[in-house]
Amino acid sequence: MTVRYQLYCVGGSGNSFKVALFLNCAGLDWEPVGVDLAGGQNRDPGWRAATNAMGEVPVLEVDGRRMSQSGAILTWLAETHGVFGPAGDEEKFETLRWLLFDNHKFTGHFAAHRALYAKTLDPHPAALAYIREKTESALSIVDKHLAPRRFMLGDRPTIVDFSLVGYLYYPTEETGFDLAAAYPAIDAWRGRVAALPGWKPPYEMMPVGKSMPMRF
Numbered sequence: 001m002t003v004r005y006q007l008y009c010v011g012g013s014g015n016s017f018k019v020a021l022f023l024n025c026a027g028l029d030w031e032p033v034g035v036d037l038a039g040g041q042n043r044d045p046g047w048r049a050a051t052n053a054m055g056e057v058p059v060l061e062v063d064g065r066r067m068s069q070s071g072a073i074l075t076w077l078a079e080t081h082g083v084f085g086p087a088g089d090e091e092k093f094e095t096l097r098w099l100l101f102d103n104h105k106f107t108g109h110f111a112a113h114r115a116l117y118a119k120t121l122d123p124h125p126a127a128l129a130y131i132r133e134k135t136e137s138a139l140s141i142v143d144k145h146l147a148p149r150r151f152m153l154g155d156r157p158t159i160v161d162f163s164l165v166g167y168l169y170y171p172t173e174e175t176g177f178d179l180a181a182a183y184p185a186i187d188a189w190r191g192r193v194a195a196l197p198g199w200k201p202p203y204e205m206m207p208v209g210k211s212m213p214m215r216f
């Protein structure tokens, strides 16, 4: 029997983890397919033509169709399977609003900071300080939003949680953020997401592919 979904990904990619989390928590039939980002596989013109012209993971393949952008994939999965999606117009608007905030500011800055902090040999201190301040700002916004809530949209987990939580299980030495110490509402919420049936840590969920090596 062929596996229904193939997720092109790499263990160190929190953006890929967002989609893997949905697939596993929804109990779907899927397998990770490793991509060699460190070796530049995603920069190969053939790979771009066949897999993703944007040169990124995650890519989700189903029935020969290859989809990219975790927010778009999560939306498609929620609509296709009728789980973890928004209920009603207001939640639909909130979902898109948070997915955009996540891609631009929350994951956007957190992942960029991690790349500079852990993967670049000699990050410029000003660049690191700039991106750290932006990341702290995004973390504070989400921490405040979560303080009175169990999940991002209220009482039940949705694709908004899967999107925002994508990078938050990588170890402190990789991210440079001790979330448990500094962001208590985020820490409690990521624990609630980790308690969902199907959750696994990123490197276990996607034991494939190659990322740029860590500095340490």
Ligand SMILES: N[C@@H](CCC(=O)N[C@@H](CS)C(=O)NCC(=O)O)C(=O)O
Pocket (backbone or CB within 6 Å): 012, 013, 014, 015, 016, 037, 042, 055, 056, 057, 058, 068, 069, 070, 071, 103
């Ligand atoms: N907004 C995109 C971001 C995807 C992204 O940045 N992927 C990274 C890995 S986490 C990547 O493929 N980087 C390789 C590159 O851009 O060269 C999404 O959510 O899918």
